[in-house]
């Protein structure tokens with residue numbers, strides 16, 4: 231227990247990561263498609279098709295990539311777009327691949343353009359063009375690579391270039407989780423951590439984690455601390471509710487950006503419609519991030535609507551923030 235206390239976020243997440251496809255909760259369609267691809271690759275003894283996983287942070291992209299390697303029985307190597315700085319980083323990575331292994335690249339949208347180009351032929355036919363020498367004497371040498379499976383992840387599918395996109399056999403989108411699915415994830419995590427938790431406590435946490443397993447697990451960690459100090463370690467409904475109140479986590483688990491987005495819509499723009507560019511400017515974010523990272527959850531839970539003229543706050547959003555909705559006639563639908 232003592233060592234666990236000091237454990238950092240990465241180690242904590244690692245401990246709670248399911249390692250088999252069967253233990254990965256939800257995302258049924260994604261799991262079906264991956265399951266098929268894994269079975270086919272295993273049967274042929276070949277590398278699996280390349281996969282692009284996209285969706286908001288914390289929904290399980292890294293976890294799924296590691297599961298694919300595990301299910302294929304091959305090596306797993308993970309890196310991320312911004313870590314790769316020069317051509318040599320990419321060529322070293324590719325030339326050291328083991329046969330049929332999984333190479334996972336997180337934040338692929340942040341990979342520099344000239345590094346992305348090196349990937350094209352590697353993904354297409356497992357070949358790498360290497361320039362030897364300089365100036366007029368330079369020659370290109372083609373290096374044969376081991377066949378491998380490239381799994382890339384991004385929160386920003388809209389930024390993936392067409393040539394890169396065309397090299398993936400599977401393009402899989404992860405969605406936010408339903409409360410029942412989050413309850414299963416929380417139960418599993420509580421079991422692993424050895425924290426006793428009542429069904430009602432689980433349900434409260436499951437509804438306040440913004441549809442996101444990473445947030446669910448972090449909440450569990452903080453509520454566990456609270457329970458140990460205040461309630462002999464058991465997470466009951468009352469303990470969960472008190473802890474969340476102390477942590478100032480509201481009924482939907484909104485973060486600061488969610489709140490600012492909705493309140494700007496309601497208070498500054500009379501509920502909308504407002505263009506995504508304007509919303510992005512208020513949040514000091516770029517429009518794609520607003521669209522691909524922040525909006526999906528608000529749309530899914532029915533707090534936000536997309537109309538051809540822009541975003542609008544729904545009656546639910548007004549209710550939640552205890553604001554009176556504008557008279558219907560005043561709204562420019």
Ligand code: ADP
Pocket residue numbers: 242243244246247248253254255256286287288289290291292293294383415443444447
């Ligand atoms: P992403 O790469 O999409 O940001 P991760 O794969 O790092 O997300 O997942 C974040 C955390 O949430 C991990 O600790 C993982 O164990 C947990 N998690 C995500 N999806 C699931 C799931 N479907 N079932 C169980 N745990 C999950």
